[in-house]
Ligand code: FES
């Protein structure tokens with residue numbers, strides 16, 4: 001792909017607009033351009049019409065994107081969260097629901113309001129089977145059937161009222177330490193058993209945050225390689241108080257589609273065509289996942305203006321700690337705002353991403369954008385979803401659903417540097433690794449890891465950190 005010549009936008013605004021347009025047509029295939037049939041051109045800018053933007057961003061029941069997203073399983077909580085608090089309110093795709101784990105260990109996801117007289121089932125309590133309303137004791141199983149109505153069962157059993165009562169319910173499964181929900185039509189597809197979920201000898205953790213903006217701008221970040229250079233590399237350096245030098249620059253990008261999503265590939269000024277981020281790349285899985293191999297990030301719509309960020313992170317223990325079997329996958333919730341200053345937290349990679357996402361507005365106004373050649377993946381992502389909305393309207397399955405149990409024993413993904421996670425390293429090699437070494441001391445992706453999880457991680461790896469902050473092997 002050709003690169004844009006450096007140009008000052010401030011100095012030559014008209015030429016810059018022409019350059020964006022020129023590069024846009026160089027960088028995009030005709031099909032991309034046809035996809036942007038939804039764009040209008042005003043004063044030289046390419047932009048997405050409001051109606052098309054609504055198609056991408058609105059997720060409530062009955063909306064086209066809401067219907068599309070409901071065709072996939074989504075992780076909505078950590079399994080370990082329910083050890084101490086078995087009932088919690090969740091809002092998902094604009095629906096208010098209650099997720100619980102009953103006394104037999106079965107998870108259920110049901111409507112938030114009791115169909116008797118509308119009490120809040122988030123304050124209900126679990127029984128051996130199901131969730132009981134705390135107001136008059138009606139009891140519901142995981143399929144939403146009302147299985148007890150204590151007073152009616154005594155006073156008026158012949159009326160058989162409970163047989164006519166059914167509460168909204170959705171299928172739930174537990175996998176990889178997360179609780180997953182499916183809100184779409186039957187038959188549900190299989191919950192994808194992505195290859196990293198099958199890896200051995202790893203410490204896993206689940207990290208959850210609520211981010212106050214629409215899900216689609218979060219997922220666009222999954223196919224946006226250039227932001228690494230600026231948002232993570234250079235901005236982090238500036239946040240540390242340094243003014244330079246800036247990090248390696250992106251010199252070449254490529255974007256490809258594969259069975260389960262899009263791949264981006266990049267070459268920077270410090271890498272070449274043999275680098276794993278060019279030969280293999282990074283993945284934006286359908287419909288709302290970013291996958292880097294050792295961690296997945298889901299962007300789950302809470303509603304049109306809020307997103308649940310769910311991360312599953314895997315750290316391979318050093319050879320000296322094998323065999324390692326994790327007894328419990330911890331879940332923790334990361335804050336997004338510094339309460340003292342009222343500003344977004346900026347110290348960790350994903351917190352920086354959150355700053356970008358919320359900065360675009362509760363729902364990004366795509367009629368005001370100016371796409372450049374770095375945004376080819378963004379255009380491919382949007383085109384994919386417009387195509388998928390058409391497919392759903394024609395009664396077809398969207399892409400990436402798994403329905404073959406044989407295939408689902410383990411779904412391989414193109415993962416850069418896979419050998420690091422499969423074969424592992426010695427502790428000395430791990431600590432000396434340019435990227436993984438820095439992950440040993442602190443959780444790199446998000447602010448707020450509780451001390452209990454930090455300690456469990458260090459116990460798994462076999463390290464401690466001394467008072468001077470040095471990593472010491474146990
Ligand atoms: S409102 Fe729930 S049992 Fe009465």
Ligand SMILES: [Fe+2]
Nearest residue numbers: 227232349353
């Ligand atoms: Fe990022």
